[in-house]
Amino acid sequence: MTDNQRAPADDAAPRRRPSRRAFLGGAVGGGALLAGGAAGFAIGQAVADPDPGPHPSAGLVDFYGEHQAGIATPSQDRVAFAAFDVTTxxxxxxxxxxxxxxxxxxxxxxxxxxxxxxxxxxxPPVDTGEALGLSPAQLTITVGFGPSLFDERFGLAGRKPAALEDIPALPADVLQAALVGGDLCVQACSNDPQVAFHVIRNFARIGRGTVVLRWSQLGFGRTSTTSTGQSTPRNLMGFKDGTNNIKAENQAQMDDFVWVGDETDQDWMKGGSYLVSRRIRMLIEAWDADFIADQERIFGRKKESGAPLTGKAEFDPIDFSAKGADGALVIDPVSHVRLASPEENSGLRILRRGFSYTDGIDARTGQLDAGLFFICFQKDPRTQFVPLQRKLGSMDSLNEYIKHTGSAVFAVPPGVREVGDWFGKALFTS
Amino acid sequence: MRIAARAGLTATALIAALGLTACGSSGSGDSGGDGADGKRGAIEIVLTDNGCAPDVATAASGAMTFNITNKDATGVTEVELLSGTRILAEKENLAPGFSGSFSLKLTAGDYEIYCPGAKTSRSKFTVTGEAAPEATGDDALTQGAALYADYVKTQAATLVEAVGPLVAAIQANDVPAAKQAYANARSGYERIEPVAESFALGEQNLDADIDAREGDVPDNEWRGFHVIEKGLWVGNSTTGLLTVAQELQANVTKLQGLVADLEYQPAELANGAVALLEEVISGKITGEEERYSHIDLLDFAGNVEGAQQAFAFLQPGLESIDSTLSEECVTQFAAVTTLLEKYTDAAVVGGYVLYTTLTPADTVALANAVQALVDPLSGVAAKVV
Structure with a gap:
């Protein structure tokens, strides 16, 4: 040890890692302790109540209702999503x-x-506090139940809907085990990312000893339009994808394709829906090196306008049979817009409600780990998402630039009707 | 060594020592009211955002049950029965649509039904008839805190005893024996770490001098256990470690002297237990504490054991205040220790598998178990103040 190296500042600087809580208040000796720390606080001592009551902003979406919010709700800009496993x-x-x-x-x-x-x-405070004073910014919270919840643990085996099957292995899957499945899911959507994150954090906290986090995903930009009042956003490939999504205003399509109705084998799911999530990594560096005409061929749309290659404006109807001067189909046979279209899928539709994500960089390659956190809602994944993705996964030209790395399916029960009701009450009690 | 060094008093022994009985049981000499009041035995409370007034404001002394139903209170999920500032019983985590109850024996006096956060959070509840003194949770808590002081002294003595062989092994230039002695000495410190952390004696900081990790303090001030750890495991040598070990011996002896006169408040036990588990999550589960020897799970076990002992001394008193919380802590402690047992390996120095053999799934499972324990445990201090 060289004493002359020890600058005076060293004495002033903390000489240890700080203790995270003052256990004994630093007091030494007997009597002093009794007078310290714990003394003087009466239980129930009045503290100014910072709960502001309902936020005055217009940014509120009803939590109670026939269906859970966060499905037909016009898509917010941000998502914080988490899958949980039940430990109790x-x-x-x-x-x-x-x-x-x-x-x-x-x-x-x-x-x-x-x-x-x-x-x-x-x-400790009941609420962690980071959303205090913020507008909920259209916050919705949607809870679902995964297939694994219906095993022998809770006596729910007989209540498992036939439609709630694990998503089978699909072509082009490169799933990472740590990003798959879950007993429960929570989807928190808001236009304010801190408000959305606050939900996952506090739900995990409320659930300690009952559930543990399995995986979670933040999404920073909506990639879908779910209302006629919204413009179509762009995905990280720079394209408008999902122009022809189901819009919440189209009640007939919502009833035909999204909300579970009388066809279900489980009454508790009526008014619910099935959520499929897929973490789709985009190889964006490779994509960025592709020439524009090929990018447009792959999607079947113009990049800037979003118009189909057979039209001039985004919402122009797509002419799938149109042929160019060379006699070839204008909309490529393996383009994304064709393969995903209802016309090519016996009229089949799903409600897409995804978000762009980035999780930093891929440590193996130094490339951006970014893409689409795809979320969709439907009546029955077995006849909607699964056949659709089986087709896309085997044929879509996009596959060269994407990898499906995460996958999960959840039964989203109907809405929490009123105070006193709760997520899945009919599943557990009726 | 690892388990055998546990202090003599266990929770069971403590209950016997204090002559305590569980809340609501008989035997305290209370003859109670004789049932003249038809309402006695079941008091109904409907919890709303407005409050939690009981259906009757008065009852005769004796055993009674409070049935609580949350009708529509989304922000108020807890009902307590208070005598003055002391919580006699409570029901927590009752969301709208749920109900629960607690039962206990009440003697004559003025009580309050308290539901924190409601518009009218307090309602009076009067018990008439015979007033009989009962052993209270307070007595048990105070005695528990006193017994914890003994536990800390025992551990400090264990620590001092265990550092002796470490000095001797280094002096004898016996690296394998020194490694074993190092591991043997760690637990005594880890069990009472927050107590040592509380000492800041002017210039000297005992926790840093005993247990600083490399980089926690300027290099020229780094001393204590982990200097020895690095020398033994990285250098595979005792060179230069003798003065460090002797200084460590002086410091742990100083610690032993300092704890000799300490007294503790019950809430300090609870906070100390939580602090120990926070140590586990922040340092042990990440492999940072024993970064050269990788015997982190031994420290993990020491922290958990120290927390469990602190809690055990509070448990008899807590039991009569909030039996649900008490049981939850017991359950989660058991879950942690059961999980930890899976990783014992007598063939390894320290008695546990090395940190480097753990998979991410292992560390996540361990961290989740500890976090599930921290949550109820962090609620204990407020109950025992």
Whole structure:
């Protein structure tokens, strides 16, 4: 040790890693301790209540309703999504948590604190606080149940809908085990990313001892339009994808393709829907090196206008039979717009509600890990998402530039109708 | 060594020592009211955002059950029965649409039904009839805190005893023996780490001098356990370690002297237990604490054991205040220790598999188990203040 190296500043600087909490207040000796720390706080001591009540902004979406919000709701700009695994074997505990989630959702979607202000200074705060004072910005919270929830643990095997099958292996899958499946999911959508994240953080906290996080995904920009009032956004490939998505205003299509109806084998799912999520990594560096005409051939649309290659404007009808001067189809036989179109899929549709994501860089290549966190809703994934993706995965020209790395399916029960109802109450109690 | 060094008192022994009985049980000499009041035995409380007034404001002394139903209170999910500032019983985590109950024996006096966060959060509840003194949770908590002081002293003594062989092995230039002695000495410190962390004696910081990791302090001030760890495992040598070990011996002896007169508040036990588990999540589960020897799971076990002991001393008192919370802590402690047992390996120095053999799935499972314990445990301090 060289004493002359020790600058005076060293004495002033902290000489240790700080203790995260003052256990004994630094006091030494007997009597001093009794007078320190814990003394002086009465339980229930009044603390100013910062709960502002419902946020005054117009940015509110009803939490209670016939269907869960976050499906027909015009797509927000941000998503925080998480899949959870249930660790308890006690079904009562799981039910209690779903009740607490519903209560928390009812409050935070109106800009209120989750739980009321903790007025005991010795207790951790009930709400973590980062959304306090922020507009909910159209916050919606959507909860779903994965196929694995219906195993032997909670006596739910007999209540599993036939439509809730694990997504089978599909062509072009490069799934990472850590990004697949889950007993439960929570989708929090908002125009404010901090508000959305606050939901996942607090739901995980409420669920401690009952559930653990399995995987989570943040999405930073909507890639779908789900309402006639919205313009079509662009995906990270720079294209408008999903121009012909189902729009919430089209009640007939919502009933035909999205909401579970009388056809279900499980009454508790009526008014619900099935959520399929796919984490689709885009090889954007490779994509960026492709020439524009090829990019447009692959999508079947013009990049700038979003118009089909057979039209002039985005919403022009697509002429799938049109041929060019060379006699070839203008819309390529393996273009994305053709393969995904209802016309080429016996009229089949799904409600797409995805978000762009980036998770930093791929440590193996130094390239951006970015793409599409694809989310879709439907009546029955077995006859909607699965055949669609089986076809796309085997034929779509886009496959050269994408990899499906994550996959999950969840039964999204109908809406929480009113206070006293909760996520999946009919599944667990009727 | 690892488990055998546990202090003599266990929760069970403590309950016996204090002559405590569980909440609501008989035997305290209370003859109670004789049932003249027809309402006695079941008090109904409907929890709303407005409050939690019981259906009757008065009951005769004796055993009674409070049935609580949350009708529509999304932000109020807890009901407590208070005597003054003390929580006698409570029901937590009752969301709208759920109900629950607690039962206990009440003697004559003025009580409050308290639902934090409601518009009218307090309602009076009066019990008439015989007033009989009962052993209270408070007595148990105070005695538990006193017994914890003994536990800390025992651990400090264990630590001092265990550092002796470490010095001797280094002096004898016996690297394998020194490694074993190092591992043997770690647990005594890890079990009471937050106590040591609390000492900042002017210039000297005992926690840093005993347990700083490389980089925590300027290099020229780095001393203590981990200097020895690096020398033994990286250098595979005892060169230059003798003065470090002797200085460590002086510091742990100083620690032993400092804890001799300490007294603790019950809430400090609870906060200390949480602090120990935070150490686990921040340092042990990441492999940062024992970065050269990789015996992090031994420290992990020491932290958990220290937390479990602190909690065990609170448990009898907590049981009569909030049996649900108490049981939850017990359950989650058991889950952590059961999981940890999977990783024991007597053939390895320290008794656990090395950190480097753990997969991400292992560390995530361990961290999740500890986090599930931290959550209820962090609620204990507020109950025992």
């Amino acid at each position: 074997r006690d079904v009562e505990r799981l039910k209690g948590m779903l009740g607490l989630w519903a209560a928390a959702a009812a409050r935070t979607t109106t800009g209120r604190l989750i739980g009321t202000t903790e007025d005991n200074p010795h207790a």
